[in-house]
Amino acid sequence: MERLRSIEELKALQARLQTDRDPSIPTIVISAGTCGQASGANDLIRVTKRELLNKGLTDRIRLRITGCHGFCEAEPSVLIEPRGTFYPRVGVQEMAQIVEAVAQDQVLKDLLFVDPATGKAVERQGDISFFKAQVRTILARNEKVDPIRVYNYIENGGYSALVRALETGDSKWVVEEVKASGLRGRGGAGFPTGLKWEFLAAQRNGRGKFLVCNADEGDPGAYMDRSVLEGNPHSIIEGMLIGGYATGANEGVVYVRNEYPLAIKHLMIALRQCHELGLLGQDILGTGFSFDIRLVRGAGAFVCGEETALIRSIEGKMGEPRQRPPFPVQKGIEGKPTAINNVESWANIPVIITEGAREFAKVGTKGNTGTKIFSLVGKVRNTGLVEVPMGITIEKVVTDIGGGPSGKAKIKAVQTGGPSGGCIPAERFDLPIDYDSLTEAGSIMGSGGMIVMDENTCMVDVAKYFMNFLKDESCGKCYTCRKGIQRMHEILEDVSNGKGTLDQLDVLEELAVVVQDTTMCGLGQTASNPVLSTLRYFRREYFEHVEKHRCPAGVCKELVTYSINENCTGCAACVRVCPEKAIAGEKKKRHVIDTSECIKCGACKTVCKFDAIDVA
Amino acid sequence: MKADEILSIVDKHEGDRGGLISIFEDIQAKYSYLPAEALKVVADATGRSPVDLYAVATFYKSFSLKPRGKHLCSVCMGTACHVRGAPVIGGEFARQLKVTPGETTPDKEFTLETVNCLGACALGPIVVVDGHYFSKVDSARVKQIIKKTRDGLDEAEIKADRRVYLLTVSCSRCNHSLMDPDHPIDGSPSIRVTASSGREHGWIRLSSLYGSFTVESEFGIRTDTIVDFFCPHCHAELKGASACPLCRAPMISMIVRAGGIVQICSRRGCKGHMLDLNGSGF
Numbered sequence: 001m002e003r004l005r006s007i008e009e010l011k012a013l014q015a016r017l018q019t020d021r022d023p024s025i026p027t028i029v030i031s032a033g034t035c036g037q038a039s040g041a042n043d044l045i046r047v048t049k050r051e052l053l054n055k056g057l058t059d060r061i062r063l064r065i066t067g068c069h070g071f072c073e074a075e076p077s078v079l080i081e082p083r084g085t086f087y088p089r090v091g092v093q094e095m096a097q098i099v100e101a102v103a104q105d106q107v108l109k110d111l112l113f114v115d116p117a118t119g120k121a122v123e124r125q126g127d128i129s130f131f132k133a134q135v136r137t138i139l140a141r142n143e144k145v146d147p148i149r150v151y152n153y154i155e156n157g158g159y160s161a162l163v164r165a166l167e168t169g170d171s172k173w174v175v176e177e178v179k180a181s182g183l184r185g186r187g188g189a190g191f192p193t194g195l196k197w198e199f200l201a202a203q204r205n206g207r208g209k210f211l212v213c214n215a216d217e218g219d220p221g222a223y224m225d226r227s228v229l230e231g232n233p234h235s236i237i238e239g240m241l242i243g244g245y246a247t248g249a250n251e252g253v254v255y256v257r258n259e260y261p262l263a264i265k266h267l268m269i270a271l272r273q274c275h276e277l278g279l280l281g282q283d284i285l286g287t288g289f290s291f292d293i294r295l296v297r298g299a300g301a302f303v304c305g306e307e308t309a310l311i312r313s314i315e316g317k318m319g320e321p322r323q324r325p326p327f328p329v330q331k332g333i334e335g336k337p338t339a340i341n342n343v344e345s346w347a348n349i350p351v352i353i354t355e356g357a358r359e360f361a362k363v364g365t366k367g368n369t370g371t372k373i374f375s376l377v378g379k380v381r382n383t384g385l386v387e388v389p390m391g392i393t394i395e396k397v398v399t400d401i402g403g404g405p406s407g408k409a410k411i412k413a414v415q416t417g418g419p420s421g422g423c424i425p426a427e428r429f430d431l432p433i434d435y436d437s438l439t440e441a442g443s444i445m446g447s448g449g450m451i452v453m454d455e456n457t458c459m460v461d462v463a464k465y466f467m468n469f470l471k472d473e474s475c476g477k478c479y480t481c482r483k484g485i486q487r488m489h490e491i492l493e494d495v496s497n498g499k500g501t502l503d504q505l506d507v508l509e510e511l512a513v514v515v516q517d518t519t520m521c522g523l524g525q526t527a528s529n530p531v532l533s534t535l536r537y538f539r540r541e542y543f544e545h546v547e548k549h550r551c552p553a554g555v556c557k558e559l560v561t562y563s564i565n566e567n568c569t570g571c572a573a574c575v576r577v578c579p580e581k582a583i584a585g586e587k588k589k590r591h592v593i594d595t596s597e598c599i600k601c602g603a604c605k606t607v608c609k610f611d612a613i614d615v616a
Numbered sequence: 617m618k619a620d621e622i623l624s625i626v627d628k629h630e631g632d633r634g635g636l637i638s639i640f641e642d643i644q645a646k647y648s649y650l651p652a653e654a655l656k657v658v659a660d661a662t663g664r665s666p667v668d669l670y671a672v673a674t675f676y677k678s679f680s681l682k683p684r685g686k687h688l689c690s691v692c693m694g695t696a697c698h699v700r701g702a703p704v705i706g707g708e709f710a711r712q713l714k715v716t717p718g719e720t721t722p723d724k725e726f727t728l729e730t731v732n733c734l735g736a737c738a739l740g741p742i743v744v745v746d747g748h749y750f751s752k753v754d755s756a757r758v759k760q761i762i763k764k765t766r767d768g769l770d771e772a773e774i775k776a777d778r779r780v781y782l783l784t785v786s787c788s789r790c791n792h793s794l795m796d797p798d799h800p801i802d803g804s805p806s807i808r809v810t811a812s813s814g815r816e817h818g819w820i821r822l823s824s825l826y827g828s829f830t831v832e833s834e835f836g837i838r839t840d841t842i843v844d845f846f847c848p849h850c851h852a853e854l855k856g857a858s859a860c861p862l863c864r865a866p867m868i869s870m871i872v873r874a875g876g877i878v879q880i881c882s883r884r885g886c887k888g889h890m891l892d893l894n895g896s897g898f
Contacts, residue, residue, distance in 0.1 A: 001857070035736050038749030046779045046827065049891055053783075058875030058893045072738030092779070148861065220694030223735035258641070258678050259734055261747070269861055299637050300677030302732060316636035318675040375737055377696035383738035415695065449737075451695045465698050469732065475675075577756045579711065601711075602704045606754035 001150075003278040006286040007163055010154070017155035026061055026102050029079040029143055033068030033230045034262050039075040044095045051099040061102055064152075067142045067231020067266075070385040071130055074113065079125055079143060086125035088113045116381065116403065130382045133400045135363060137371050138347050139387045142231035147266045150273040153234040159279065161350035165242045166287050174246035175201055178349065180357035182369035187214055187305075187342030188417065188446040189522070190435035196339050199329045200247040203337035209249040210338040211240055213346050214310060215256040215263070218302040219418025220469065222449030224373035224385055225343035229256065229263035232347065233270035237293060239349035241279070244291035247339060252293035253314055258300060267295055302419070302473035306521050307340045309475070320475045321521035342447065344373060365391035368434035373448055378415075380452040381406045388433070395429040398452060409454040413537070417446030419466045419473075420526035422533025423459060442533040444526060458555035459538040460545050464492035466530035474523065481524035484515035488531055495542060496556040498549040505542055509535055554615040557600050564591050567612035574604035574613070621646070622657040636662070636672055640679055649680040677731075685720040685727040687765050689713075690744045694733030697740035701754075705741045706730055708758040725766070745769065780827035783878055783891070785870040790850035794870060796821065802828050807870070809854065810846040813837055819848070826878070829887055839885040842866070860888035 004010045028048060032041040045065055052058050071077060074088030078098060085107055087098060094111055101108050112121040113128055122128050146152045153159070165174050179194025200209060213236055217225040229236060240252045256264050271293060274280040282290045296314050303309045304319040311333050313319040332338020348370060352360045361369045368390035374397065377383045381403035388397060394414060398404070405411045413423040422443035424431065431437050435445045453462065467489035476482045491508045494500045512528035512535075519525055535542065544550050551559040564574075570588040575581075582598045585591030593604070605613040625642045629635035636658075643654050650673055659666045673679045691706045710716055713726050720727040736742050739751035743761060748769045750761055782804050786793045796808040801823040811820040811833060818834030820843070837843060845854040845868040856867030856879040865883040867890070872878050881888035 034734075034749070035739055038736055038739055038742070038751050043779050046781075049826075049893060050779075050781045052893055053872065053874040053876075054781075056874060063893055072736075075739070217735065218732065220698075220733035221696045221737050223733075223737055226735040259731060265861060272859065272864075297638065297641060298676075299641065299679060300731075301675060313637065316672070318671050375696075377737040377740070378699050383696075418695070449695065451699065451737075453699060457699050462695075462699075465695070469693075473732075579708075601708060601755055602701060603708070603755040607756050 001273065001276045003276070004285060005278065007166060010159060010163060010285060013151075014154050014157075014160070017151055021155060023082060026083070026105070027064050027081040028061060028099070028102060029064045029066055029081060031067070031069045031075065031077050031079070031143070032065050033142075033227055034260075035068055035072045036075045036077070037262070039089075040092070041076040043092050044076050044078065044090055047092050047095045048099055051096050055099070055103070057099070057103055061099070064146050066145065067147050068227040068385065069143045070134075070136070070139050070227070070387070071128075071382070072384040073382050074384075083107070084124040084126055086113055086123070086128065087111050129403065130384065130386075130401055133396065134387050135371050135389050136387045137351055137363070138228060138232075138235075138344065138373060139385060141235065142227065145232055145234070147231055147233055148269045150234060150270065150277065153232070157354070158234055158350075159238055161353035162238050162241050162245075162279075163285075164353055165245055166285065166289065171201065171246050171248065174242060174353065177357045178246070178352060181348075181352045181360040182357075182367070183345065183348055183352060183360070184368070184435060185342055186344035186348070186372065186447070188420070188444060188448075190445060193341060193345050196329060196341070197243065197247050199327075200249065200337055200339040203329065205337060208251060208336055209247065210333045210336055211243050211247065211249045211252045212310065212314070212333070212338060212340040213240060213252070213254040213343060214305065214307070214340050215254055215260075215343045216298045216305045216310060217257060217260075217343070217447060218305045218473075219420075219447050219449050221377055221415070221451045222375050222418060222447045224375055224448050226260050226263050227385055228343050228347050228373075229260070230266050233263075233267045234274075235350055236267075236343060236346045237270060237274055237280070239346035240293060241284070241291055242349050242353055243339070243341070243346070245289055249337075249339070250291055252291060253296055253333070254293060255296045255298060255304075255310055255314060257298040264295065264297060271295060301475075302469075303475045303521070303523050306523055308521070310340065311338065318475075320477050321523070323520060344448075364389045365432070365434060367436070372433070372445075374433075374450045375448060376402050376450050376452065378452040379406050379409070379411065379454040379457065380404070390434050391432045393430050393432055394424065397433070397450065398429065402452065405452075405454050407454065407456075409456050411452055411454050412457070413453045413459070415443075415451040415453060415462065415530075416449065417444035417526075417529070418449050419470050420444055420522065420529055421446045421449075422529040423453070423462065423537060424533070425537040428537075442536055443529060456553050456555070458496075458551050458553035459534045459541045460492060460496050460551070461553070461555045463530045463534045464489065464496055467492055467527075470523070470527050474527075478519045478521075478524055480515050480518040481520075481527065484511055484519075485524075485527055487511060488515070488528075492531075495545045496551070497558040498545065498556075500542075500546045502546055505535075505546065560600065560615050561595055562593050562598050562600060562604065563595075563614045563616075564593055565612050565614050566590065567610045569610055569612075571609070573607045573609070577603040577607050579603065619653075619657050622654050623661055626658055626661045636664070636669070637676070640673060640676075644679060648684045649682055652681070680727075683720070683724070685724050687726050687746050689726055689728050689761075689765075690731045690734070691717070691728070692732075692734045692736075692740065692742040692744070693730045694735075694737055694740070694742075696737035697733075697742055700740045702741040704755050705743065705753050705758060708755040709743075709762075712758055712762055726762070780825050782824050783826050784824070784873040785878060786873060787847035787850060787852065788854065788869055788871050788877065789852040790847060791871065792847065792849040793873075794847070795824065799832075801830050801832060806832070808848060810848045810851070811837070811843045812846070813841055813843045820845070822880075826891060831884075837884045840883060842883050845882060858890075860886060861890070862886055862888035 078087045183193045184190040309319040309321040328338045568590040717730045743750045797805040806821040816835040820833040823830040854868040856869035860881040867879040869879045876893035
C-alpha cells in the first residue's frame, strides 16, 4: 500500500480502482458479521473458495465477504450480484450448488426466500418485504464493501466526503452543513450533532481537543453499532476525520465494548490501513490537516455509555459519572474539550457531506431528519436490523417489515431504549418513531433496540429483568440509584413470586419517581422507565400477580405449574430430556408430570412437537 | 507468572495514556485472570496505588481476580435472549456444571458467566463458549454444548472434511512449485520452504490442507517467534503485502495454482491467514 501524498493521488487511486472493476462479473456476496458467523458463514466462505478453486472459476466469479446485511433471521445469507438474487439460510451442501448456478447464470428456485404471507418464492433481495419497506442509507453500504479492504471502500466512493470537506478549505462550512442537516445524536438523547460541533469548534485552549466515537453499545437488545463497525469501519473513520477537520480536534478515540471481538478486529485493521495510506496521522493528503484515532476497549460496564463515565474509562479510571457542567465539550478527556458522538451519528456524516444537508433532511420529518437503524428482535417473525426514515409508525416497522408475530401468540408491546426505555403497548403502535413522541409515551428512542413482546412475555418479569440489570450496573455513586433500584427489584421479585401486596405497588411507583428525580446521571434518571411504563400500560398484569397469584403469560416460575394435555401422543421425548425424571407414562399413552419433582426448567416444552405441555 | 512478562505488557501500553484497562485486558488474556502478584507489579511500574488498581479491577465486569477455567461459557442475558428463555438456559448450565454464574468448576474445566448482551440478538438465546457462538439454544442442547466443548470445539471443525481442502502453491517470485509430495503431512503433499529464525536456518514443512495448522521443521521454533520464510528455489523472501489481522506480524504469501494468493502469519503458533482468490489483499 503506498502512502497517498495529495488529494489528487487519492482521486487517481479511486479512479483506477473504479475503472478496473468490471460490474458484469458475477459476485457472490457472503454476509459474515457476528450473526452470520454464528450461523455458519465461515463454512460457506471456505466451501465457496474450494468450489471456485476446484472448478477454475476464480477469474469468472468474484467473492466478497462483507459485514451484516441486516436480515439476521435469514443468516447465513448469500447475495448474488449484479442480479440481486438472495438465498437465505444457506447450508454447506447448497453452497456448492449455488456456485455452480452462478457460473451458468442460473437461479436455484428451490433455495430462494419464500414469503410466508403469500407462500411464493421471491428472487431479488429488493423485492422481499423485509427490505422493501426500508430506506437503507447506511446499512446498504455494508453489503457493498469488504470491511477489511480499504481499497474496496475507496472504490465505492469512500473518503470522497473527506475530500469534499478538505477541498472547501472552510471548516465552518462543514459545521454549518451538519447543522443544516438536522442530524440528532443517534445514541439516544437526540442532541443536535451540528450544535455540539459548533461548541467544540468555538473552544480555544491550544492544548488540543478530542473527538470520541461511543461504541459502548451496552443496551441489551441493540446491536446496530456493532453491525456498522464490523461491516463498514472506514465510514466511522471518515466521519471522524471530517469531524476533526470541522472542529479543529486533533485526536480521536473509538471506545468499543469488549464483547464485540469482530468489530474490534475490523476496526484495528481499518485504522492500520489508514495509517499506511496516510489518511490518519500528520499532514493528511498533503493538506496540513492532522488527526489521529486510537481504539480503546471497554471492559464490561454499562454505565460507561454515559459520556462523563466514558471519559473516565478512557483515562483508565473507574467509570463513574460526574456532575455536569462542565460539559465534556468544555472539559473532557484529560481536561481537554471533547465531543462524543455515537457510531451511527458518525456513519451519517459522510452521507451528509456527499449528498448535501438539504438532500439528507428530505428523509424523515421536521426536527427528526434522516434514517435510524433499529434492531428488531424478540417475538417477531423477521428479526434483524432495519433502517427506516424517522417518523415512521411502530406498526409499520413491526408488521410490514417485521412480518408480525413469530409464533401464534399476539404481539402486545414493544420495548425501546433498553434499560432506560419503556414498553409501548400495541394500542399505541400508531405512534411515530421520533425522539419526542417516544419520550411522551414514557419510553425513549435510545440507541435503537426494539424488542417485540407477545402474550407469552410477562411485563412484571420484564420490569424485574431491567431492575436486576440496573442494580448490577449502577455505579453506586448516588444513594437513590444504588438503593432505590435494588429496592424496586426486591419489590418486583415479591410480586413475581406471588408475595406482593397492593401497598407495595404504591411504594414501587413512589420509589420510581424518587429515583428519577434525585439521581445525577442518565442511568439513574431513566432507570425507572421500565417500571413506570409497565405500571402505566400493564397495571392489570401486576394486579393479576398480586391479587390472584397468577402469571397470565406463564413466565413467573413460582406462579406456574407444568402439565400435559390431551395432545400428548406418548412419544416419550419429554421423558428423555427431563433432568429430574419427573415425567412418567406408558408408551403411546398420555404422560403425566409429577409436580412435586418438576423444577420448571422448560426442557419438555422445547422438545414437545405436539404442543402438549401446558404452562399456567 | 513472571514479573518481566507483566512488565513487558505494561511497557507495551506505556504510550497510551490511561492504558490501565488495556494492560489488565492483556494480562487477563495471558493468564485468564488478574493474579494479585501481577497487580503489584503493575502498581510499582505505573506508580498508581494498589487500591486504585483494585478499584478498577473490580469495577469492570470482564476482569476476574480469581483463576478461571479452561473453557469460558458465556450465557447471554440480553433482553431479546431473556424474552426467548435465556434464564432457563443459564439455569440449565448451572445445573449441569454444578456451579453458579461467576464460578469455576472444581476441576478447573469450565467457568460459567452471564453477560449482558453479546449483540447477536436475532439469534437468541445465545451462548458463547471460547469464542464459538451457539445460536437459538434450548435447554435440551445445553448438555451437547458442554460435551462438544470437552471433546474440543476446534477439533470438530478440522474433521468436517468438506471445509478442509488441498491448496497447491508456488513461489510468488519464481513461480516454482513449493509442493513436496515425498514428505506428506496430514496425508497430503506438504509445502516445503526455507525458514530462518535468529541464527537457525533450515527447512520447514507446512500442511497444504487449508484449515490444518500442522507444521514440521528442521529446528525447533518457539511459540510466538516471528520466522522469515524463503523460497528454496530462488531464495527470495516470501513476504506478503499485509500484516496479520490477528497479531500484526508480517504475513508470508504464496501463489495458489488455481488462482489467487494465500497469506499465512509468520508468527509461530498464530493461526492468522487469508486466502484471497481475486485481489491484492488490501
